[in-house]
Amino acid sequence: MLNQTGLQGDKEFLVEILMLSLLRHPNLVNMIGYCAEGNQRLLVYEFMPLGSLEYHLHDLAPNMVPLDWNARMKIAAGAAKGLDYLHSQADPPVIYRDLKSSNILLGEGFHPKLSDFGLAKFVPDDKSHVSTRVMGTEGYCAPEYAVTGKLTKMSDIYSFGIVLFELITGQRALDSTRGRGKDILVHWVRPMLKDRKDFLQLADPNLKGKFSEPVFCRAVEVASMCVRENPHSRPSSTDVVLALDYLTSQQNDANMDRGNGAKSGRGRRMPQSDGLVNESNVDSNECKGTPKGTCISEDRDLEREQAVAEAKMWGETWREKMRQNEEGIMPT
Template sequence: MGWFLCSGKSRKKTKKEQEKNSDDQIPSNIEKLKVNPSFDVKKEGSKDGGSGHIAAHTFTFRELATATKNFRADCLLGEGGFGRVYKGRLESTNQIVAIKQLDRNGLQGNREFLVEVLMLSLLHHPNLVNLIGYCADGDQRLLVYEYMPLGSLEDHLHDLPPDKKRLDWNTRMKIAAGAAKGLEYLHDKANPPVIYRDLKCSNILLDEGYHPKLSDFGLAKLGPVGDKTHVSTRVMGTYGYCAPEYAMTGQLTLKSDVYSFGVVLLEIITGRKAIDNSRSAGEHNLVAWARPLFKDRRKFSQMADPVLQGQYPSRGLYQALAVAAMCVQEQPNMRPLIADVVTALTYLASQKYDPETQPAQRPSSGSSTPRMRR
């Protein structure tokens, strides 16, 4: 849930610098939220959003404290850079919800809070998490979402306890295709297009049946319109997922999200983390490790998550890796449109692998070298 500067640099900024650097997040009138704790989200949103209809419900802090039993520790679902997330039950509707309480001293300020409220109130898709409401009482900032019972994709890929069920190939492709559809909605259906800017495994939440939904829209940015090719903004996101050209120049495009999606797809296929400093030298960065292997099809089986134990279709593995390789191309214009990624992954998700009737693949030793032809 947290984020860092993509460059990985950390320098303490003055309060004035922080305010200036975050001004590009959303329209300037949202400055009022920072200086006015009783700021009306619905009223202010109407000045920027045309119709101005904000469907999200407003909650009092007391209602949400009651829902979480005063934010009791046993209701805590997780914690990140933005604050803590609690499981709660709304007294008025008896609905189970997830409540994110923003850290008042944390990195996510009022601008990002309002971005999330506006984005999720105006954008609706089966692969985007549903925002039920928010609380802006005094200096309290809380967001209320539908509860996603299976947690995040990260919970099912990395650092798994021995008793946790491993994701099979079919489920992985279903999650990848669904996440791509959520991104396609933001890029191609939303008007103007929306750049998500923080796509990663921990931001893909899973509903019953492993149905994926994108969450955490505090860093989302409206994409370029007209003859503009990019938007220039402060470099934000999570290290390991940032597109190289965005990390270097601050020029953000839809293809920046496609790169991040490629990293996520690699995580889904390989079971490896985007950045893993516990691995040996040369394997810390997932994309850097994968790029040489993309060039030799005989090494593709080395890239499959070992916990799959060879239970995946070899053709499906090759095709999924080909999609990931295209998404993480260094040159943004070489990356595919997300609509083409959706087409490819929807097809792969429809090709069900049956371990009972299809043989398990043998892992490659990785020691073979290409023979030279005489």
């Protein structure tokens, strides 16, 4: 329901209807319908039973279990795929402009979908940016967009980096309790990004150390590149998807903490916690006549092979990107 006292109005309402009528992707919410009567404006989405990412990270009820590492990486990877669809596959491309944890809604199995497209902008193919008034949410807004009003795809990448840091740290994008000069999350994390040995200080205490250290550090590196001050040195949405697909393929045994040598699998080991899909509850049509937990189809074997190939490709390209950034070489 449109907030009558909020900053958005009829224009944003119509933009959202247009966007959701034209765009279709597994990581974007589906619009069922809308209603405009008098001064009332309603949008009806598909039901997302687990609520928002913000709810699971920052507004946990006493009886709720915090998101584990595998779930967090699954959410990040899915959100990145939704963003990549907007940037690389939609025609014309779309700049989301309002990527934040409260706009990432979660379905069964923590399947993420981007929502709230009232601020989104189409980008003509012959333009690299859209000049517009600065809109968005403090803490997520890219600095170059806030200063110039020039909106680019890299503005969305910056916002995604903030969301990824929220998943890594459990901290809000904006929080005055962190103290002066650290209320914005990116200002709080930057001192710890100077030395890789300090990365583990960023870990959300709710994770209780149950993650693979190498995978955690790589996730920090991805987030760090997304929030670089120079927008031209940020990775594209396609690069981010490739990186996070690799990280999700390195699934961590949630019952082993890093001090006990947390394992990471080659290929896509399915997480075994908090309602995530695992090999004992795969689709029944795939396993008819086969005891639960023993059905490993040829398709799944192929998927694993593809995951390993993707991981190798990502490893090579991502290391090269990191080397170029460390040496001050501008990416082509």
